[in-house]
Amino acid sequence: MVNNMTVEEAINATFHRFPRNDSYAIPGLYDLPETDATFPILSCLIIFQMQTGFALVEAGIVRTKNSVNIMMKNIADVCIGGLAFWIFGFGLMFGRGEYTTPFFGAGDFFTDTKFGDPLTAGVFTLFLYQMSYATTSNTIVSGALAERARFSSYCLLTFVMTVLYSLGAGWMWGEHGWLHNLGAVDLSGGVIHIVGGSSGVLCAWFIGPRTGRYAKGREPLPMGSPLNALIGLFILWWGWLAFNAGCSYGVAGAKWAYAVRAGVGTALSTWGAGAFALVYSMFLHKGKVDVYEIISAIIASLIMSNASCYIMPMSICVLFGAFTAFVSISLIPVMDKLGIDDPIGCFSTHWTGGVMGYISVGLFAENPVPLFTTMGREGLLMGGGWWFITVQLIAIVALSCLGFFGAYPVIKLCNKILPLRLDVESEEIGCDIVEHGVTAHETLSMIQPPITNSIKIKSDEVNLSLPVTPVTLNPPSFFDGSMRNRNLAQYNLTFEGNESIANLPRPVPRL
Numbered sequence: 001m002v003n004n005m006t007v008e009e010a011i012n013a014t015f016h017r018f019p020r021n022d023s024y025a026i027p028g029l030y031d032l033p034e035t036d037a038t039f040p041i042l043s044c045l046i047i048f049q050m051q052t053g054f055a056l057v058e059a060g061i062v063r064t065k066n067s068v069n070i071m072m073k074n075i076a077d078v079c080i081g082g083l084a085f086w087i088f089g090f091g092l093m094f095g096r097g098e099y100t101t102p103f104f105g106a107g108d109f110f111t112d113t114k115f116g117d118p119l120t121a122g123v124f125t126l127f128l129y130q131m132s133y134a135t136t137s138n139t140i141v142s143g144a145l146a147e148r149a150r151f152s153s154y155c156l157l158t159f160v161m162t163v164l165y166s167l168g169a170g171w172m173w174g175e176h177g178w179l180h181n182l183g184a185v186d187l188s189g190g191v192i193h194i195v196g197g198s199s200g201v202l203c204a205w206f207i208g209p210r211t212g213r214y215a216k217g218r219e220p221l222p223m224g225s226p227l228n229a230l231i232g233l234f235i236l237w238w239g240w241l242a243f244n245a246g247c248s249y250g251v252a253g254a255k256w257a258y259a260v261r262a263g264v265g266t267a268l269s270t271w272g273a274g275a276f277a278l279v280y281s282m283f284l285h286k287g288k289v290d291v292y293e294i295i296s297a298i299i300a301s302l303i304m305s306n307a308s309c310y311i312m313p314m315s316i317c318v319l320f321g322a323f324t325a326f327v328s329i330s331l332i333p334v335m336d337k338l339g340i341d342d343p344i345g346c347f348s349t350h351w352t353g354g355v356m357g358y359i360s361v362g363l364f365a366e367n368p369v370p371l372f373t374t375m376g377r378e379g380l381l382m383g384g385g386w387w388f389i390t391v392q393l394i395a396i397v398a399l400s401c402l403g404f405f406g407a408y409p410v411i412k413l414c415n416k417i418l419p420l421r422l423d424v425e426s427e428e429i430g431c432d433i434v435e436h437g438v439t440a441h442e443t444l445s446m447i448q449p450p451i452t453n454s455i456k457i458k459s460d461e462v463n464l465s466l467p468v469t470p471v472t473l474n475p476p477s478f479f480d481g482s483m484r485n486r487n488l489a490q491y492n493l494t495f496e497g498n499e500s501i502a503n504l505p506r507p508v509p510r511l
Helices: 007-014 040-060 064-094 121-142 151-173 178-182 190-207 224-247 253-284 289-307 314-337 346-364 384-419 424-429 431-436 475-480 497-503
Strands: 452-457 463-467 492-496
Touching: 040 064, 040 121, 040 224, 040 289, 040 424, 040 463, 064 121, 064 431, 121 190, 121 346, 151 178, 151 190, 151 384, 151 431, 151 475, 178 384, 178 424, 190 289, 190 384, 224 253, 224 289, 253 289, 253 314, 289 314, 289 346, 314 346, 346 384
Parallel strands: none
Antiparallel strands: 452 463, 452 492
16 A cells, blocks of 8 residues: 555655744654654663763773873764754755755754744754764764874864765755655664764874884784773663664654664664674684674674664574674774774774665665655565665765765865874873873872982883983973973883872883
């Protein structure tokens, strides 16, 4: 019966329709009856909490001397990226002004409604939902620049990069969007990771590798806190269930069945990926399991499930989750061989997961009767034709080009205004001290500055004691002073003097 309906008839039969006005437009999928309201609002709050998981994963992957800095960048993602989304992002995605085109919305900037507007609930629920998505896209870029970007420059970058995500998401979900009208399907946010992953890897290539990263061939830098990264993974894992279940945008009618199906499909995808990754990693490393590979594999499968979580058979979720894990792990050393320092796996995890999700829709999607999600179509391997998979591939290419080529002028502009790359000495000392005056465990301003009459510089070849005049030094000034003129990358620095020096956080650059 659904296949004989027009698109308008099917949407009207499935979803309650709010009255329209000239100022605001919510795509049919997001029109909220009162019976549905609680579910997407609750999902919004859980999705926003996923920022904690992303922050912990990134802070755990980078070295300890940069963990506070990466947390601060995640705060910037929420505050600055969220503000940018309110100012222009929502309007680019869903605006209905007279200048709206298939490539961008126009209108509804500085999102607000008047009292009594019948669309108030729908507007703000959609805004909160999509704001959480937009800040996540920026978080991917923060990981790409981890340990070597100036904080002030990153704040400018995250504001401007919101444009790219908003354009891509509007193509996919806006009523004006050309991919949406072409028939592309993305249930819950694969566009976040395709745009964010492709722009992130461009940022990683542009800024260059961390100092010494490829000085001796493939030389992985150690994770600062594998425990924090794993805790962050579990937070993301829980949040992703709401992420994907929320894509039904309600529980009224048939939607509740697809909401819970989305949760089960997401879980099964990750179980297949995790089980495969554990065995595969042990095989690669002769019985040892690599923590970074497991995290990357599971997150990639979570991302894959975004696009297809409730329209794939459950057995396919398991198998395709495992296949996504294999592709993700296999691409990690490829990035190293290309000389692209990608700390959190913008390409191997995020872009790959997003792409695999779009492909899974084109191959394995079922028609979710009575919802009109796929416009009555099915995937190529489920009895459908070639058009569905073709549209999904077009979406992959378009969103990847938007992220990669669109990010280049943005990065060039931001770099021209505020240089992105830290100097070598600051990078060796660590962003936490240089950018924020803190370490991961204590604040430098709370420590009594040392008084010492000697500084010992040690390396494999040098062991010199340099006499200096006793002086009281403020620690941040110390690291910004004369010692910055030395090539800190060559030495491990220790301090000798009175006992109070033992309490001073000591930079120990890794050779």
